[in-house]
């Protein structure tokens with residue numbers, strides 16, 4: 001059996017080596033490391049793939065979120081609602097921009113932001129909602145857009161974990177997640193579903209004026225060379241990374257399919273056991289692209305299982321061990337423990353198993369057998 005890894009980028013690379021190497025070679029030959037033709041080609045390819053008018057490439061997913069927020073007319077003290085159960089980058093950029101993060105609980109069934117939680121958290125100061133499509137599963141964008149429209153709020157989708165996932169709206173129309181809110185942000189960190197070989201990110205929007213604003217912000221606030229109209233940042237996707245992404249994008253749907261197939265095999269193998277709760281998903285809607293495969297262990301033995309698997313050289317991880325509202329940097333007197341029952345419980349119960357595009361049946365069987373013998 002091949003060595004188990006959380007993410008196996010080496011085996012994936014072996015299969016696409018020719019395309020990736022040719023792309024990198026092209027950048028080297030043309031000597032266009034910044035803003036080269038491959039950046040523009042990848043941008044156009046991604047716009048087409050996502051069905052969105054504008055993709056603005058940038059340096060990483062955290063920048064993408066920050067720049068998306070900088071492009072909206074938000075002022076210090078404005079409240080931005082987001083999920084308590086996510087990677088810290090989401091709340092970090094809100095705080096960095098001197099906006100006020102308002103954390104709300106998530107739902108147990110899909111681990112995404114609670115709609116009731118959003119409604120309860122809205123005040124006259126609320127200006128935006130940041131849903132995170134956690135672990136690759138689309139949040140309920142119909143309901144979120146409805147709440148946002150009713151209260152005149154922006155929706156900034158944190159799509160770092162769900163690129164390629166579809167959301168089928170109430171009219172039956174299929175849209176890529178990240179393109180439904182006013183603006184979306186994604187990451188091309190190597191382990192993400194569409195990852196480069198370094199750092200990278202992008203912002204998506206259908207709004208022409210916002211896209212123009214964002215293109216200036218990523219480039220020092222310049223709309224005309226050496227004219228700085230707004231305070232911007234320096235956040236670029238470099239040409240080498242764009243080359244890697246251009247070569248990998250045509251494989252994204254197959255990669256997501258491979259992840260769903262692996263998830264299905266895990267689910268089937270673990271289905272019989274009552275203390276293991278596996279992620280439910282519908283293979284027809286494709287609203288889950290399994291950036292992570294996360295199960296819940298309900299008998300209080302999650303940490304024991306973690307040690308058991310590690311002893312058997314099976315990598316696994318806890319995403320996320322501590323709720324954001326309990327983190328020193330984001331604690332706030334307003335938060336009460338009873339407002340976060342689901343996040344608190346998830347942090348005790350979740351465990352992520354190896355998930356990537358190259359998982360083999362024998363590996364999945366070894367992992368699930370090892371879990372079942374312990375639980």
Ligand SMILES: *Cc1c(COP(=O)(O)O)cnc(C)c1O
Pocket residue numbers: 060061062063086087089090132158160161186187188189199200201
């Ligand atoms: C990875 C990730 C980010 C940040 O992306 P980077 O490219 O690492 O900056 C933001 N939000 C979520 C939910 C993520 O998983």
